[in-house]
Amino acid sequence: MELSATAGLLYNFAVVSEPDSDVALMLGVQAGDEACFERLLARYRTPLLTFLYRMVRDAQLAEDLAQETFLRVYRARGEYRPEAKFSTWLFRIAANLALNALRDHHRRSRWMDRTTELAPTAEISDGAPSAEQVLIRQDHARLVWQAVHSLPEKQRLAVLLHKYEELEYAEIARILGCSESALKSLLFRAYETLRVRLAPLLNGSPAHRTEKERR
Amino acid sequence: MSCQELLDELLGYVDGRLPEAERAAVASHLAQCAACAHRLAEIRRVWELLDQLPELAPSPAFHARLRLRQQASWSFGDWLRQWLRPAAAVAAAAALACWISLRLPPRPSAALPVSPGEPSSQDFLVVKDLPVLENYDVLVNFDALTALPGAQSAAQEPVE
Numbered sequence: 001m002e003l004s005a006t007a008g009l010l011y012n013f014a015v016v017s018e019p020d021s022d023v024a025l026m027l028g029v030q031a032g033d034e035a036c037f038e039r040l041l042a043r044y045r046t047p048l049l050t051f052l053y054r055m056v057r058d059a060q061l062a063e064d065l066a067q068e069t070f071l072r073v074y075r076a077r078g079e080y081r082p083e084a085k086f087s088t089w090l091f092r093i094a095a096n097l098a099l100n101a102l103r104d105h106h107r108r109s110r111w112m113d114r115t116t117e118l119a120p121t122a123e124i125s126d127g128a129p130s131a132e133q134v135l136i137r138q139d140h141a142r143l144v145w146q147a148v149h150s151l152p153e154k155q156r157l158a159v160l161l162h163k164y165e166e167l168e169y170a171e172i173a174r175i176l177g178c179s180e181s182a183l184k185s186l187l188f189r190a191y192e193t194l195r196v197r198l199a200p201l202l203n204g205s206p207a208h209r210t211e212k213e214r215r
Numbered sequence: 216m217s218c219q220e221l222l223d224e225l226l227g228y229v230d231g232r233l234p235e236a237e238r239a240a241v242a243s244h245l246a247q248c249a250a251c252a253h254r255l256a257e258i259r260r261v262w263e264l265l266d267q268l269p270e271l272a273p274s275p276a277f278h279a280r281l282r283l284r285q286q287a288s289w290s291f292g293d294w295l296r297q298w299l300r301p302a303a304a305v306a307a308a309a310a311l312a313c314w315i316s317l318r319l320p321p322r323p324s325a326a327l328p329v330s331p332g333e334p335s336s337q338d339f340l341v342v343k344d345l346p347v348l349e350n351y352d353v354l355v356n357f358d359a360l361t362a363l364p365g366a367q368s369a370a371q372e373p374v375e
Contacts, residue, residue: 041278041281045273045277046270046271046272046273049271049272049273049277050269050270050271053269053270053271054268054269059271062271063273063274063277066273066277067277067280067281067284070281070285071281071284071285071288074285074288075288137267140264140267141267141268141269144264144265144267144268145267145268145269148265148268159265162230163230163262163265168232169232184223184226187226188222188223188226191226191258191261194261194265195257195258195261198260198261198264201260201264202256202257202260202261
């Protein structure tokens with residue numbers, strides 16, 4: 001596969017300066033190096049899978065979508081340009097796949113029935129919690145899970161990318177295909193909805209202190 | 216900064232993406248406005264609660280299934296490249312080995328060592344011709360041999 005002159009220069013620069021960077025690895029994939037694809041896969045497999053799981057709330061579907069995302073990256077490797085940030089490209093493909101899957105009415109009816117399902121939560125180790133604390137934490141996790149899934153799909157997508165993927169506003173806007181100001185407006189509405197829906201969990205929390213108290 | 220302007224910047228303040236100058240303006244407003252400080256605390260709590268969403272690890276079959284789907288989508292060129300790469304590596308290694316062996320100086324007589332007690336091929340020739348050498352004088356002066364046709368010249372040539 002032929003690289004353009006610019007891509008070749010950028011590749012050389014990326015390989016020399018940061019041989020393990022996403023750009024260097026993706027250009028390695030473009031040049032036919034399977035090991036580079038394996039390393040990108042190892043790097044993004046779990047974050048991508050988790051993002052898709054939180055988006056579609058179905059582990060099997062999330063895994064299918066994650067595989068489809070990586071396959072599309074592999075098939076479209078010739079179209080990748082080093083000017084584009086790899087993670088933005090990857091999550092854009094994943095976001096489109098997730099939105100399409102969610103719009104599938106059959107799928108929607110399947111996971112809408114699962115609103116009472118308690119998802120496995122990442123336990124925070126802070127000593128040995130009592131049985132009551134565990135129950136409270138699980139109950140909180142269930143409420144948060146439901147609150148996030150009550151958001152409109154695009155708002156949920158924006159919140160998940162904003163909260164977990166450490167992407168800049170401009171990158172999230174590119175993934176969603178909107179302007180930065182439209183994204184900020186979308187996020188504002190989403191967090192306001194979450195604030196209202198999670199109101200029972202907000203009082204008496206560690207974060208529920210004024211700035212004066214923090215100082 | 217008004218309360219409405221602060222609301223627009225509140226999320227950036229919580230997530231740490233707000234530039235330093237605007238951050239200072241937000242902090243200044245929050246120090247004077249209890250309502251906005253309360254709103255900030257609530258948004259911050261929402262931010263923390265979102266940490267409770269579950270993660271998902273890949274299933275044990277994830278990689279194998281992806282590999283199968285990837286190979287199913289391979290073009291002929293991909294297959295060719297996949298199989299040619301190991302073959303090319305072996306050929307390159309063999310070529311390198313040949314080149315190195317040609318570049319190395321020849322080792323001192325790699326032939327079988329000859330012990331003093333074992334005859335060489337030259338020794339065998341000498342032993343075979345020994346009767347001729349022993350009787351060289353007799354044979355040179357043997358008149359009957361000179362009578363043979365063509366023997367005159369042969370007799371005059373030195374025996375090797």
